[in-house]
Amino acid sequence: xxxxxxxxxxxxxxxxxxxxxxxxxxxxxxxxxxxxxxxxxxxxxxxxxxxxxxxxxxxxxxxxxxxxxxxxxxxxxxxxxxxxxxxxxxxxxxxxxxxxxxxxxxxxxxxxxxxxxxxxxxxxxxxxxxxxxxxxxxxxxxxxxxxxxxxxxxxxxxxxxxxxxxxxxxxxxxxxxxxxxxxxxxxxxxxxxxxxxxxxxxxxxxxxxxxxxxxxxxxxxxxxxxxxxxxxxxxxxxxxxxxxxxxxxxxxxxxxxxxxxxxxxxxxxxxxxxxxxxxxxxxxxxxxxxxxxxxxxxxxxxxxxxxxxxxxxxxxxxxxxxxxxxxxxxxxxxxxxxxxxxxxxxxxxxxxxxxxxxxxxxxxxxxxxxxxxxxxxxxxxxxxxxxxxxxxxxxxxxxxxxxxxxxxxxxxxxxxxxxxxxxxxxxxxxxxxxxxxxx
Numbered sequence: 397x398x399x400x401x402x403x404x405x406x407x408x409x410x411x412x413x414x415x416x417x418x419x420x421x422x423x424x425x426x427x428x429x430x431x432x433x434x435x436x437x438x439x440x441x442x443x444x445x446x447x448x449x450x451x452x453x454x455x456x457x458x459x460x461x462x463x464x465x466x467x468x469x470x471x472x473x474x475x476x477x478x479x480x481x482x483x484x485x486x487x488x489x490x491x492x493x494x495x496x497x498x499x500x501x502x503x504x505x506x507x508x509x510x511x512x513x514x515x516x517x518x519x520x521x522x523x524x525x526x527x528x529x530x531x532x533x534x535x536x537x538x539x540x541x542x543x544x545x546x547x548x549x550x551x552x553x554x555x556x557x558x559x560x561x562x563x564x565x566x567x568x569x570x571x572x573x574x575x576x577x578x579x580x581x582x583x584x585x586x587x588x589x590x591x592x593x594x595x596x597x598x599x600x601x602x603x604x605x606x607x608x609x610x611x612x613x614x615x616x617x618x619x620x621x622x623x624x625x626x627x628x629x630x631x632x633x634x635x636x637x638x639x640x641x642x643x644x645x646x647x648x649x650x651x652x653x654x655x656x657x658x659x660x661x662x663x664x665x666x667x668x669x670x671x672x673x674x675x676x677x678x679x680x681x682x683x684x685x686x687x688x689x690x691x692x693x694x695x696x697x698x699x700x701x702x703x704x705x706x707x708x709x710x711x712x713x714x715x716x717x718x719x720x721x722x723x724x725x726x727x728x729x730x731x732x733x734x735x736x737x738x739x740x741x742x743x744x745x746x747x748x749x750x751x752x753x754x755x756x757x758x759x760x761x762x763x764x765x766x767x768x769x770x771x772x773x774x775x776x777x778x779x780x781x782x783x784x785x786x787x788x789x790x791x792x793x794x795x796x797x798x799x800x801x802x803x804x805x806x807x808x809x810x811x812x813x814x815x816x817x818x819x820x821x822x823x824x825x826x827x828x829x830x831x832x833x834x835x
Contacts, residue, residue, distance in 0.1 A: 441526060442741060446498070446699070448773075461476040482801060484800055496553045499552040499699070508825055545575050546675065546694060695740060722774075
């Protein structure tokens with residue numbers, strides 16, 4: 397197979413996509429989790445774009461959550477004992493004097509770093525919180541982490557669409573998320589994602605590509621040298637995953653579970669709720685089978701310009717435009733979309749709660765954050781973000797409260813606190829200033 401590759405193929409792979417989709421396609425997907433912990437701790441970060449209508453989110457009192465929740469949070473009624481609302485967290489690392497007021501907050505959300513504008517070769521961000529955990533504990537499971545999105549994204553002004561990826565392996569390498577339920581299913585329950593090539597064949601391909609790329613080093617410009625170095629990093633990471641994959645066997649899907657519809661059968665525009673819920677089901681399965689303990693999930697992207705996405709709730713205008721609405725009727729629709737998003741979270745939390753683990757539930761052994769990098773979509777505000785934290789973190793969290801954190805700590809302080817609990821502590825992440833107390 398490797399005789400069909402050439403230097404031209406390698407150079408093409410070093411283009412804007414940095415060959416990551418092609419390299420991903422060569423990866424084997426072996427499986428079954430490490431059994432080092434009977435009921436391990438899991439962590440997921442769910443993201444929604446364009447902020448929320450704060451008056452329909454904000455609770456009047458701190459302390460125990462009330463029986464009657466604000467309009468946007470109403471779908472979570474009955475789950476008050478399983479989540480907390482965190483107030484006063486900020487995303488100030490994203491601030492810059494330009495017009496990219498949606499792309500920057502999403503890029504900074506898990507990294508605490510402001511994106512750098514320019515071409516793909518200019519891209520700089522930082523390691524995301526989930527990848528800090530994956531680097532520390534990812535070898536304990538078949539998949540170090542899982543990154544999914546309900547839709548593809550587009551860039552804004554001089555910031556490319558790569559900044560809409562929540563997960564970043566390092567300052568220059570975003571992790572392209574899976575955007576179809578079938579892809580996720582194959583990643584979880586197929587040894588090779590349907591590729592008939594064997595692990596040995598794939599290793600030989602990687603060896604060949606590495607040799608070809610090495611031969612190119614003396615001949616390329618400094619900009620291409622940077623791309624080559626990133627390419628080598630990707631190859632080394634994939635080789636490590638191949639080696640690690642050989643230690644696991646593929647988990648068997650639960651009885652009666654069938655693969656989701658093929659990509660052509662599941663249009664994100666017409667089946668958004670079905671897409672999100674299928675992805676939520678698969679995230680639950682990934683945690684239940686201990687295939688991974690770390691997940692990022694973009695429920696709704698920033699700057700979403702898809703009309704009729706929310707026609708199931710009677711809304712035809714796109715979410716981004718509604719986030720900038722001034723007319724009362726459209727402002728109410730903006731709030732309804734926020735509530736619709738939360739209803740998907742409620743579905744996922746109930747799924748996690750339905751899975752028994754020992755004397756508790758899968759949700760008890762999770763830390764599920766949900767929220768946005770913007771507070772209000774209209775004003776592009778980045779203080780007092782709408783953030784929820786669900787689960788008991790295997791006894792390390794006390795849910796059921798509205799907590800107003802002192803000062804305006806960066807959102808990265810929350811990630812620092814979760815990393816501590818995951819067994820992947822770091823002194824600093826992005827603009828963090830310390831762990832949060834009293835969660």
